[in-house]
Amino acid sequence: MNTCLKCKYYKIHDAKTGFCRVEVLRSGNHAAEKPLVQSENNCQQWVDCGQTYYIRLGWIKNITETT
Ligand code: SF4
Numbered sequence: 001m002n003t004c005l006k007c008k009y010y011k012i013h014d015a016k017t018g019f020c021r022v023e024v025l026r027s028g029n030h031a032a033e034k035p036l037v038q039s040e041n042n043c044q045q046w047v048d049c050g051q052t053y054y055i056r057l058g059w060i061k062n063i064t065e066t067t
Helices: 022-027 052-066
Strands: 010-012 017-020 036-038
Antiparallel strands (some): 010 017
């Protein structure tokens, strides 16, 4: 499934949420909004983040085991 967690524009915040940087990265405007999104959501602008997905899974596993 194409979730935000697997999206190139997602910046992980915690196990279930992250910031969507699609506006920042597409416009090059660092002041653009980075809305908080749910990791299981998605949108039309989704782009596969490839291996980064597994790094994110490892990070989530790590924080959920230590908290
Ligand atoms: S809202 Fe869309 S562009 Fe933003 S992280 Fe999720 S799938 Fe990617």
